[in-house]
Amino acid sequence: MKNFEGLNYYEILKIPANSTSFEIKRAYQDALSIYNEDSLVTYSLFSNEERGNLLNTVKEAYSTLIDENKRAAYDTILLDSGQIEMSITSIQNQKTPPHAHTSHMTDRDTVEERVRKKSRKKEVETLSNEILSRDLISGDDLKKMREAAGIELSEINAVTKITVTVLKSMEENRIEGLPPKLYLKNFLRHYAEILQIDSQKVIDGYLKHISSVQKK
Amino acid sequence: MAQIYPIGGGKGGVGKTFITASLGALLAKSGKKVVLIDLDLGGSNLHTVLGINDQQGGINRFLDKTVKNLENMAVPTVIQNLFFISSSLCSMEIANLFHAHKLKIINAIQKLAFDYILLDLGTGTNFNTLDFFLTSNQGIFICTPEPTAIENSFRFIKAVYLRKLKHIVKQHSFHSAVKKAVIHPNHEAVTSPDIIEIVLKHDPDREMFLRNRLSGFKFKFILNQFRKNLDATIGDKIEDLCNRHFYSNFQFLGNVGYDVRIHDSVLSKKVFIHKYPYAPPAIDIKKIAEKIINTRSFIPVTG
Numbered sequence: 001m002k003n004f005e006g007l008n009y010y011e012i013l014k015i016p017a018n019s020t021s022f023e024i025k026r027a028y029q030d031a032l033s034i035y036n037e038d039s040l041v042t043y044s045l046f047s048n049e050e051r052g053n054l055l056n057t058v059k060e061a062y063s064t065l066i067d068e069n070k071r072a073a074y075d076t077i078l079l080d081s082g083q084i085e086m087s088i089t090s091i092q093n094q095k096t097p098p099h100a101h102t103s104h105m106t107d108r109d110t111v112e113e114r115v116r117k118k119s120r121k122k123e124v125e126t127l128s129n130e131i132l133s134r135d136l137i138s139g140d141d142l143k144k145m146r147e148a149a150g151i152e153l154s155e156i157n158a159v160t161k162i163t164v165t166v167l168k169s170m171e172e173n174r175i176e177g178l179p180p181k182l183y184l185k186n187f188l189r190h191y192a193e194i195l196q197i198d199s200q201k202v203i204d205g206y207l208k209h210i211s212s213v214q215k216k
Numbered sequence: 217m218a219q220i221y222p223i224g225g226g227k228g229g230v231g232k233t234f235i236t237a238s239l240g241a242l243l244a245k246s247g248k249k250v251v252l253i254d255l256d257l258g259g260s261n262l263h264t265v266l267g268i269n270d271q272q273g274g275i276n277r278f279l280d281k282t283v284k285n286l287e288n289m290a291v292p293t294v295i296q297n298l299f300f301i302s303s304s305l306c307s308m309e310i311a312n313l314f315h316a317h318k319l320k321i322i323n324a325i326q327k328l329a330f331d332y333i334l335l336d337l338g339t340g341t342n343f344n345t346l347d348f349f350l351t352s353n354q355g356i357f358i359c360t361p362e363p364t365a366i367e368n369s370f371r372f373i374k375a376v377y378l379r380k381l382k383h384i385v386k387q388h389s390f391h392s393a394v395k396k397a398v399i400h401p402n403h404e405a406v407t408s409p410d411i412i413e414i415v416l417k418h419d420p421d422r423e424m425f426l427r428n429r430l431s432g433f434k435f436k437f438i439l440n441q442f443r444k445n446l447d448a449t450i451g452d453k454i455e456d457l458c459n460r461h462f463y464s465n466f467q468f469l470g471n472v473g474y475d476v477r478i479h480d481s482v483l484s485k486k487v488f489i490h491k492y493p494y495a496p497p498a499i500d501i502k503k504i505a506e507k508i509i510n511t512r513s514f515i516p517v518t519g
Contacts, residue, residue, distance in 0.1 A: 002461050034453060041453050044367035045461070182417050 003053060006161060008083055009061035017084040021066060028062040056165045077158035080111040112159050119149040119195045128197045137205030139173040145195055160190040175210060218330050220352035224337040224345060226368030230360045231440040236336040237265045238489045242505040244298035248331040251290050251299040255348050256338040258311030260304040266293050267485040274302035279317055286324040313344050322351050341375035349376055354434040360441045361450055377464060378408050384429045391419040430463035438504060442471035469507055472500040
């Protein structure tokens with residue numbers, strides 16, 4: 001089974017990027033009616049776990065797009081990565097075009113570049129050196145480093161396509177919300193690459209931390 | 217090149233045999249040369265729906281070697297251009313087909329010289345049924361808009377999908393760890409996501425190949441016994457959902473309306489669309505037949 005891999009929030013709700021809030025609400029209701037456990041269409045298709053993950057992503061998409069500020073920030077990311085075009089974003093965004101969007105900043109590399117620049121600060125480096133020297137690395141440590149660099153979860157999502165729900169589970173050490181180990185390792189590697197820290201240390205430290213939590 | 221359409225679906229009584237007969241008849245009426253093959257081994261009914269009193273046998277004589285060429289067992293029906301190969305005189309133990317016999321039948325089917333070959337399959341998800349469904353790169357499953365039928369359809373799709381995935385891994389070069397996990401799994405219940413995960417882990421370069429192979433397989437489906445008061449978009453919803461969450465391709469062919477006269481025509485052993493060509497279900501199936509004729513042909517199955 002595939003989840004929503006590779007789809008942005010608009011694609012998940014099956015609406016164009018210039019949808020009104022009314023259309024977003026309606027699309028959300030439609031999506032809920034399809035992914036709910038009493039839906040005739042899907043009740044026998046997904047396991048409870050699969051359904052839970054899909055519903056979380058749908059809710060996350062809705063709560064981002066229905067909030068004007070969050071949506072504007074998300075649109076900026078999509079614009080920068082070239083997933084949507086200026087002309088089709090919602091009207092409220094057209095009035096105040098994001099200043100980051102200039103002609104030479106349209107591809108994904110520039111978003112990545114912009115996000116990475118944030119982690120090059122001196123104080124971030126000191127903090128991450130300190131954290132990486134430990135044997136165990138928890139989700140809180142990841143969060144601390146990310147916040148020190150001033151990087152938002154939605155920005156990590158825009159570059160890596162890892163959903164915000166999963167990123168949150170990683171940061172909050174919620175084992176039941178984590179993907180299978182193989183994927184988790186990959187996600188941790190991407191996460192570390194964005195923060196420009198040693199990915200192998202992050203993977204080893206985090207997995208050790210998780211297994212120590214499980215033993216308790 | 218003949219287009220082969222296996223017609224399956226996990227649940228019994230959803231109308232596989234009725235749809236096979238009607239679809240075949242309509243394809244034949246539009247000038248195509250069509251053969252229907254009853255592969256519901258051990259539960260053959262298609263001859264009765266076609267109003268044929270099976271005396272001369274069919275697949276049984278091909279398997280016991282009294283007839284060399286399966287094509288010689290295709291008998292004409294009341295409809296011009298429509299032929300039929302029966303399995304109703306097969307032995308009482310035919311449902312447990314030998315592997316070699318299964319391959320012999322599949323090979324013979326792929327050599328038949330017709331425009332369209334429709335295979336009427338049995339219920340359930342046993343290997344014979346799944347392998348007959350995988351004779352072609354496109355298959356039709358029949359479902360009714362009821363939770364039980366939809367549940368069995370998903371089970372059927374997942375079973376076909378898993379078997380297809382295993383075939384692909386067995387027939388092409390993959391890392392030995394992938395092969396081992398598929399051919400000699402550590403635990404019985406290896407699932408499709410498991411296999412994809414193993415490929416990702418040991419053979420990441422082959423992942424695209426696997427996805428392409430899976431997306432080359434087309435599931436088509438029909439919602440039968442559709443009553444007027446139901447949500448008419450349910451078929452489109454299933455199509456969209458399956459395309460989102462499986463790597464294979466899904467196409468909804470249409471709803472076929474419920475009609476009490478279908479039951480009557482089965483009782484009188486008459487081909488329904490021949491007797492009531494303008495009844496709503498006949499018109500529904502006609503639209504489906506047109507869709508099928510307008511589909512461009514696919515490359516035959518290679519694994």
